[in-house]
Amino acid sequence: MTIAITEDHRTLAEVTADFLERHDSKGAARALLEADTESMPAFWDALVELGWLGLHIDEADGGSGFGMPELVVVVEQLGAGLAPGPFVSTVIASAAIAAAAPADVAAHLLPGLADGSVVAGVGIDGDVTVSGSAVSGTVRTVLGGALGQLLVVRAGADLAIVERSATGVTVTNRANLDPTRRDPARCHPPAAGRRSHRRGPCHHHHGRRLRPGA
Secondary structure, three states: OOOOOOHHHHHHHHHHHHHHHHOOHHHHHHHHHOOOOOOOOOOHHHHHHOOHHHOOOOHHHOOOOOOHHHHHHHHHHHHHOOOOOOHHHHHHHHHHHHHHOOHHHHHHHHHHHHHOOOOEEEEEEEEEEEEOOEEEEEEEEEEOOOOOOEEEEEEOOEEEEEEOOOOOOOEEEOOOOOHHHOOOEEEOOOOOOOOOOOOOOOOOOOEEEEOOOO
């Protein structure tokens, strides 16, 4: 896909860069590196108010109805500004839900993801299976998993939506000696009826399967 750079895109890039400089995103990143646990950056609420989380989401689902080109402009500037926070994982999750989820699921989940009241984690490297409404398995790396309330994970050729608060779901953060390479979270729900900190099946009834192209 070719992403045309228009004058509006350049203006959006400047606005994003100015916002990050004004809120010292690089300083926020340094401060969070020294923290023991993951937390939202101080400027998160101000960022959410700008509506950037919903740039690619249809207006009917709570977004602003622009598209991926506008979202990419913002993400590029967030990367240049070393901005911490679950922005990228949340917009990946909402894009996947918008593209592949049944209409009722999308209508239920997208408004919260677009307005920032819900943040998401994304994981694609795991051993996850779906049987009915039960999601089982382990995801080794979950981008945004430390803060995400929803987890969108790969299950074979499908994607599954998992509520982090569901019974049996466990998310752990792995330590790294290099603070600049803080590892993403690991999602490894235990087997039903017993606790496990190793890879093992889990079952809960808050999982939904997304079939791309279905």
